[in-house]
Structure formats: C-alpha cells, structure tokens
Amino acid sequence: MSHSGHPTIAIAFHSGYGHTAVVAEAVARGAAGAGAEVVLISVDTTTDQQWAQLDAADAIVFGSPTYMGTASAAFHLFAEASSRRWFSQAWVDKLAAGFTNSGAKNGDKSSTLGYFATMAAQHGMHWISLGLMPGWDSTKGSEDDINRLGFFMGAGAQSPTDAGPEAVHRSDIATAEHLGARVASQAAIFRAGRAAVAA
Numbered sequence: 001m002s003h004s005g006h007p008t009i010a011i012a013f014h015s016g017y018g019h020t021a022v023v024a025e026a027v028a029r030g031a032a033g034a035g036a037e038v039v040l041i042s043v044d045t046t047t048d049q050q051w052a053q054l055d056a057a058d059a060i061v062f063g064s065p066t067y068m069g070t071a072s073a074a075f076h077l078f079a080e081a082s083s084r085r086w087f088s089q090a091w092v093d094k095l096a097a098g099f100t101n102s103g104a105k106n107g108d109k110s111s112t113l114g115y116f117a118t119m120a121a122q123h124g125m126h127w128i129s130l131g132l133m134p135g136w137d138s139t140k141g142s143e144d145d146i147n148r149l150g151f152f153m154g155a156g157a158q159s160p161t162d163a164g165p166e167a168v169h170r171s172d173i174a175t176a177e178h179l180g181a182r183v184a185s186q187a188a189i190f191r192a193g194r195a196a197v198a199a
Contacts, residue, residue, distance in 0.1 A: 012060055130155055
C-alpha cells in the first residue's frame, strides 16, 4: 500500500494490438485524477518488482482484450501465475475491477468481465462495478454517451478490427476514465475505514 495517504491502484493488463493499452491508460488517468498513485503493469512481461507492486496495491484493475469469449492467453497465464498469491492469500480484501475491449460492440465482453470477477473472488477481493447507467439506450442518446455499450460489471470498449489504437472510441475512453476514478474513490474510502478501525 502507499505510504503517502493516497491509495495505490495497479492496472494489470494485456494488449494484443494496442487498443486495450489505450483503455488501460484511460483507467490510469481517471484513477490519478481522483488522487490515486497508479502503476501500469503489462502482464505478459511481469517482473518480480511488478508482482511486489501488485501485492502492495490497494486495488488491482484487470484488463484484457476479449478473444474467443474470454481474456487473452497472455492474461490467462498471468492469472495462473497469480495462484502463488492465492496460496499465501496476498490479495485478500484488496479491491478489484476490470475492463475489456473487442472488435464487436457486444463481442461477449461480459464473459471476460465475469472471468475477472471470478478470479478476484477466488483471491478474496472486493469487486467494484462500473457504477454507470447505460448510455445510447433511447432515441435521444448517441454513441458519444458515456457507457454507450451498456456494461455494468466493468468498462467495455469496442474498436474496429481494421483500425489502429487511435480508433478507440472517445466514449469508451471516457467510460474507462470513470472506472479508474470510481476505483480510486472506493480505495480511498477503504483506506480511511481501515485507519479508523485501527485507531
């Protein structure tokens, strides 16, 4: 945990083609803007120092593209490697959240978010939902509405499969920033609560 009084948010993600990295950076901006210290960790190259940063964080936000209805193979390898933390219960009572990206607007992203939530539950973590009403759900709405894809478990993004990371939709970026800010806010509340109990 941070010793500065600010919560620490670790964002553990994999990005196959750069689109999910854009979403991860948006989550990081949202968390930092809400007062958290943030560390971005690409899970396909996790070092011992980065595992230590995950262990020390108040919250971990998991992110991956959705491939074939679940997180990427690289993320699954990271999840399996986290079993060492499960054995030692190193992540118990941390906060957790998640985000994903796919080429299709639905793209079975809920399966990936559900996978993240299950992984977090196995670690004894507390899941933080997106906390937004759906956008673009009426004739008065538009694709520029925040949470335009209507996810609740976490942040969902959609990127065209024939375009680069610059094509990540601005609404999805704003939604990811909201998720980061929400996790940071909840982490600050948890830290204050723990301090009050300890006192």
